[in-house]
Amino acid sequence: MSNLSFNPEDAENFFKFLAHEKFTEIRIISLTEGIKGDFFVDNLADFLRICEKHNGQANVYVGVNERAEKQGKAEYVSKFCIIPIDIDPIRPKGHASTDFELNLARQKMEQIKNWLKEEFDCVPFISMSGNGYHLYIKIPSISVDEFNRDAVQEKLKIFVHEIQSKFNGEQVHIDSTFDLPRVMKCPGTLSVKGDNTPERPWRMCEIIEANDKPCARVRDHLAKTKVESAKAEFEFGTKTKEDFDALLQKDDKLKDLYEGRWKEHGFPSRSEAEQSLLTKLIFYGFSEGSIHAIMSQSKIGKWHEKTDAYHRMSINKAVEFVKEHKQPYEGKTENFETCETCGLDAGDYIYEQFGNKFLMWSKKEGKVVERVESFTLDGKTFEVGKNLPFKIPSDCTMYESVETLWNEVRQFIYDHLDLTNETEYDILSAWTLASWVPEIWTSIPYLFFHGTKGSGKTRCLEIFEQLSLRGWLVIGVTAPNLFRTIDAFQPTIFLDEAEIYTSKYHGDLIAMLNSGYRRGATVPRLTEPNRKTGKRTMEWFKVFGFKGFASTKILKETLMDRCLIITITKNVRDVRRKIDFEKAQELRNKLLMWRFQMLTNPPKLFESELDGRLAELFEPLISVAPEEFSQKIVDYAKNIKESRKEEEYMGLEATVFNVILRSYEQSDKSGQILMQAVTDEVNRGLDWMSKGYIRPEEVGWVVKRLGFAKKKRREGTFIIWNEEVAKRLKKRYCLTV
Secondary structure (H helix, E strand, O other): OOOOOHHHHHHHHHHHHHHOOOOEEOOOOOOOOOEEEEEEEEOOOHHHHHHHHHHHEEEEEEEOOOOOOOOOOHHEOOOEEEEEEEEEEOOOOOOOOOHHHHOOOOOOHHHHEEEEEEHOOOOOOEOOOOOEEEEEEEEEEHHHHOOHHHHHHHHHHHHHHHHHHOOOOOEEEEEEOOOOEEEEEEEOEEHHHHHHHOOOOOOOOOOEOOOOOHHHHHHHHHOOOOOHOOOOOOOOOOOOHHHHHHHOOOOOOHHHHHHOOOOHHHOOOHHHHHHHHHHHHHHOOOOOHHHHHHHHOOOOOOHHOHHHHHHHHHHHHHOOOOOOOOOOOOOOOOOEEEEEEEEEEOOOOOEEEEEEEEEEEEOOOEEEEEOEEEEEEEHHHHOOOOOOOOEEOOOOOOOHHHHHHHHHHHHHHHHHHOOOOHHHHHHHHHHOOOOOOOHHOOOEEEEEEEEEEOHHHHHHHHHHHHHHHOEEEEOOOOOHHHHHHHHOOEEEEEEOEEEEEEEEHHHHHHHHHHHOOEEEOEEEEEEOOOOOOOOEEEEEEEEEOOEEEEOOOOOOOOHHOOOEEEEEOOOOOOOOOOHHHHHHHHHHHHHHHHHHHHHHHHOOOOOOOOOHHHHHHHHHHHHHHHHHHHHHHHHHHHHHHHHHHHHHHHHEEEEEEHHHHHHHHHOOOOOOOEEEHHHHHHHOOOOOOOOOOOOHHHHHHHHHOOOOOOEEEOOEEEEEEHHHHHHHHHHHHHOOO
């Protein structure tokens, strides 16, 4: 975990780099509580005292350009000499970056740094923000007043947009840091976002390179920039927030949109509802500042999740609509249902979430044709899932060949796990690939990692959470939460310490897991009563999908019968201590391409000599394995079949039938065998208190399962011999007596 201590040296160096002659703003911001404090200092001692006091309690931000007075608005910025560039990896909102995501931001930072050097001979001041990287471009100071403030702001905006257009990507985003009063994370303080976990830890914001030399060429570049190119041709109105409050009392639809009740008006998505609200504000003549203020308080919600660039794009789009149609956008009238998803096969197109968009793959063209925020299918509008725990790709990457991809997956498993059976690396590689195309299979195998405490079972689940389609290692879940999530997102589920789910209190969960290995399995639930009619309807939730378990104990027999059982023991060779998250992300991106190609041209299902449940479990694995590995998997399945036969031969049913058969052969062939005599022979050498003693009623149930009838008489209960049943059982248990 991170060191929570304040680093006064980095904070002091940053303060000296800013070199403010008047006031420096320190803003304390909590993700959950908003702004907790706003301070203005004019000396180093007060600066360090306030930063240290709030370090670790919330995030400490500092205004990069000085304030003429103790105010934080743009009109109080008196000098402009620092251009901040904020580089962040795309990740779940409100969470810290993983090491892999942070490394993506570092690579982007190096690209921008090199570009600044080549283009302007500029060497920026650099800090690692805790979750990304900050570049600070220092220029010779420009005084800012009421006469040039708007022009300076526009020139700065154009320059930042230039950097965004060159370097924004699907994995890393360059934030819109062109406002003059911009605050940035203070080096020497802790970045506090989300939960502090080993995978997403809190980190100290620290200085990487402390260059302090102003760059005159960047200032000259700004001076030559024509601000007219950035100005809009549209003139906003003058109405204020007070006018809006009055309008809400007259326009019910506007009020519903503002308060988040957009579904009641048939909008298929939040995006369209938000666009309607924006066009109304523009049409009714509100000022641009009022529009930003109103949208920031709207309960539609999407505006809060997006950046300045998105806000600007949305307003421009709304302006164009009003200019063209001379009226607000009222949306569609159909009562569409809006859902979140990670992706699905939609016929001609396949959608898969990456970051905050869907990759849209065309089966006809065999390529990604678009990146979209939502799509509509069968009367439903699907949006990307928000703040989800699933492991998803960051892009779609081509691989050399299926064999090469297979070997990469297998090597990853080998590098992280020490298994006792070499073929199990092939089994798990095939399972990983098969998990990426659940739409192809009618039945699938579960994974079960079984071993003693400390053998590494949880690590197995963590590894396959990284490799499988939408992997999710579940901690403490109820059956309703689980089946609703499976129905909505089709993740690959992993349950640790699965023995807790075998108790009588989790019967509904076990029933769901037992049925979820086969396509078509559903869980019924009644909806909440309709607000108007009071009626309730039945909903059916799909629970089919790949799943994995880990436990020190054997699970319910019905569940074990659906599992590939991998016995885990303590390592005897060296494996990676930490999961290679960067390689895992690379593999997920390649496996996404494999998914697209497999769903475009599904494989021919492999037909083997396996039958019954084993055929169901192994068909997906054999079908996705390259030819040189498929036979190894078939042989592995055959060994399981033989092992199960041996267990069956040695089981209670085989023992009881053997006794019945011998008793009949040694009798007068009257066709009646005393049940008590069979029970005594089965328990020979044991008394009724001994471990392993089979009670008479248990023997009776076994006899019934074998197919023999029973008849009660005064002397006791007799088993009625049946020659046809005996022939079948002899063949089943390979008995010739």
